[in-house]
Amino acid sequence: DALGPTLCIGEILAEIVATTAGEGFLDPVPLIGPYPSGAPAIFVDQAGRIGGAAAMVGSVGNDDFGRANIARLKGDGVDVSGIRTDPVLPTGTAFVRYRPDGARDFVFNMWTSAAGALAWDDRVEPVCARAGHLHVMGTLLGHQSIWEMTERAAAMIKARGGTISLDPNMRKELRGDGETGRRFARMVGMADLLLPSGDELYLAADLPVEAGEEAALERLFQSGVKEVAIKRGADGATCALADGSRTHSPAFAVTEMDPTGAGDCFGGAYVACRRLGMTPSQALTYANAAGARNVTFRGPMEGAGTRDELDQFISETKRLTRCP
Numbered sequence: 001d002a003l004g005p006t007l008c009i010g011e012i013l014a015e016i017v018a019t020t021a022g023e024g025f026l027d028p029v030p031l032i033g034p035y036p037s038g039a040p041a042i043f044v045d046q047a048g049r050i051g052g053a054a055a056m057v058g059s060v061g062n063d064d065f066g067r068a069n070i071a072r073l074k075g076d077g078v079d080v081s082g083i084r085t086d087p088v089l090p091t092g093t094a095f096v097r098y099r100p101d102g103a104r105d106f107v108f109n110m111w112t113s114a115a116g117a118l119a120w121d122d123r124v125e126p127v128c129a130r131a132g133h134l135h136v137m138g139t140l141l142g143h144q145s146i147w148e149m150t151e152r153a154a155a156m157i158k159a160r161g162g163t164i165s166l167d168p169n170m171r172k173e174l175r176g177d178g179e180t181g182r183r184f185a186r187m188v189g190m191a192d193l194l195l196p197s198g199d200e201l202y203l204a205a206d207l208p209v210e211a212g213e214e215a216a217l218e219r220l221f222q223s224g225v226k227e228v229a230i231k232r233g234a235d236g237a238t239c240a241l242a243d244g245s246r247t248h249s250p251a252f253a254v255t256e257m258d259p260t261g262a263g264d265c266f267g268g269a270y271v272a273c274r275r276l277g278m279t280p281s282q283a284l285t286y287a288n289a290a291g292a293r294n295v296t297f298r299g300p301m302e303g304a305g306t307r308d309e310l311d312q313f314i315s316e317t318k319r320l321t322r323c324p
């Protein structure tokens, strides 16, 4: 990370989780929280915790939800100087309840909270000026002013020789949506590293799933992407490089307690490890461990691991043999 920290821009939220499975929130249910949350915040927290230089640009309210988030990130080594505190709007929230089949019901107050008031200001400029890498979450592509910030930060970081990663984090319903689709294509065009899961690989390559994984990868490498880390849930992950190398890494066998945040912890660990000079194989092992460890904790970033915690997790956890 000689060039500077890994930066993430986006929502910081407090998450409140129903302790019982069931259908939504139409009746009173027991809840637990607040937990620090927000996909970009989870990513950056894991990157900082594992020992990579990391920085966050976001917006919280002048309330305990905001203070708890800032304290967590700071405690995990993240540069929080780019987080603004809104004088009026409260910190964003996400209420989540799992259904028995593992699906989730959410009540979000995100872009209507302090998170939505994020804007380029004199806190953001210096953080972007010293960052060496920008990680972009696809969920931000639907937000006009945050998209503009992200594009500006990406251009700045690229211009100083930095790199960009993109987690599409996109529901397939977004496919074909005019403006968001164009932004997505633009960000894929700027990205050095992609971290897709499910059919996001095909969304990024703009090919149907039937085209197959190799054709999608080939298309992405032709458009300038250098590395793709494919997340496969309990089937582990694969790193594909433009030189044709493919590295598979099996997942760890865990009992899932709360799946939220697995993909973000995976990403934070993967990017940090690669930027620390690890090989794809080493980075995949830590990233799989970070994702797996996190799902064994209730709360979206409670299981983000330090290097020591992940080393211990790796040494004492069986690996699943399922592999693509």
Ligand code: ATP
Binding pocket: 196, 197, 198, 230, 231, 232, 233, 234, 235, 236, 237, 251, 252, 253, 254, 256, 259, 260, 261, 262, 263, 264, 266, 287, 288, 289, 290, 291, 292, 295
């Ligand atoms: P999210 O649901 O957070 O958006 P994602 O779809 O981006 O996640 P996943 O593939 O679900 O990404 O999870 C990321 C990584 O975390 C996986 O590649 C795997 O290594 C690990 N992981 C996730 N769930 C499990 C699980 N149930 N068992 C073992 N490992 C898991």
Ligand code: MG
Binding pocket: 169, 197, 263, 264
């Ligand atoms: Mg995801």
